[in-house]
Amino acid sequence: MTAAPARHRGLLAAAGGHHRFGLSATARIRAEAADGTTDLPLLHGDGPFVLRRMPSRGPQARVCLLNTMSAPHNGDRLRIEAAIGPDADLHVTSAAATVALPGPTLEPAVHEVALRVADSARLAWLPEPLISAAGSDLRQHIRIELASTARLVLSEQQILGRAHEPPGRLSSRLTVRRDGRTVLDQETTYGPGVPGWDGPAVLAGHRAVGQLLVVDPTDHEHPAEARLLTDVPSGAHAVLTPLAGPGTLLTALAPDAGDLQRCLDSALAHLF
Template sequence: MSRTDAARGPAGVRETAGARESTDALGTAGVRATARVHARRDGRGGTALPVLDGEGPLAPRRTRSVGTEARVTLVGAMSGPLGGDRLTVEADVGEGARLRVGSAAATIALPGQTKDEARYVVRLTVADGGELYWLPEQLIAARGSDLYVTTRADLAAGARLVLREEQVLGRAGEEPGRLTSRLTVRIAGRCVLDQELSCGPGAPGGWDGPAVLAGHRAVGQAVVVRPEFAQSPPSARTAGEGAAVLPLAGPAVLVTAVAPDALRLRRLLDEALAGLDGD
């Protein structure tokens, strides 16, 4: 469904597949939409999803469970995010529940009818004994787009997490859009990671220089939180050309990587994550 398929509502407001696209006094337009996924133990050794809903371009769908793990795929019901959009995804995992979230395809940030920045907010919460795998496909910043992504994970002391983020600057053969990404991880109320990277036109000077991306167009990070890391953390090391593993001040590890393309980036992150199982 394209943005032009949305039905007209009251003046200045457009209903878009359950989301609301509003126009303020300055003429700024954009979709406001939220998707929510709540995972809870079902009492039979598995994981139930008492809350699974989405609006507009955010359409979570349950897929086949594996063992005690519930699985959800985010399906793009519309194009976006576009300039001016405000999209939010929330995942909450209760005690003892296990949830894996992926996406059906890459997310492509595109320019909108206005030059306003788009915002994409991800909020993750995992209780004691809960486990979350957050593994979406790549986020692509197309030419002319301007997107600010905020991901925040709040975990209890006994929670487990595997979170992967991958950003690609521009589609094949085009200049990148502007992309700013902030990732924050808190464990038992303590901040163990708070980092931000801004790339593309208008970003701080030197973002593409040798000290940052060094001409690469794909950048990613993965955070792994396991209670056992508190006693036996993996060692800091490089993980192939362009990737590094860094223990954090808590039961967590950060993997970062840069690569010339999305395929190489995924390979670097997968190899580094697989190496953690051997530590």
């Protein structure tokens, strides 16, 4: 509805109307194949999200997501949608870590990501980490719809608490549907008030959790067995597991963000 992205939190909150506190914003991306390259006919930033087109690499269009406000605060409702059309190739990163912050309301912040990848299309979704700051409460849901020949590389990194601070409450669900069937559905909830979250079955003191999901139906060389990564920093654990459907998932736990990044780098080296 807004002609230009409004950058002022107060203005947005007032314009939203439905929520007394917090802002609502939806950013949208559409990628389409065109003559061996990928066009971006829709690149719509909103609220805190500014979408910046980066130089293409061959057939691949590249977009960088910039968070130009401090968001999300508790009570915010943010959404990002991306649709990758047949044969298109899109690479999305973000410019900096996202920090979930407390807000003027007890309502949690909601962050939804909806990604649709069509046949023969490819999406790399590799954002910087999400940091759950003390007092924040964020519910995140990433939903992915893949056509049967779609390819995906997606990473997710969660840092529980800023350095030397306790974490907020963070719940995150990742649902991947391929050809209409759910092939992966995982939810994690950490932070104050969540029973057992930091105990010996769940995190055991680790403060950085990451996932890397690769779905590539054209690659038949991925092993059917799980693989424990050994070239990871001490105190970190990482395992590559083949899903019940096509796809490989890295699950990594590390003491901090730097070690987690090294686990993801190691997994990428194994996979590509």
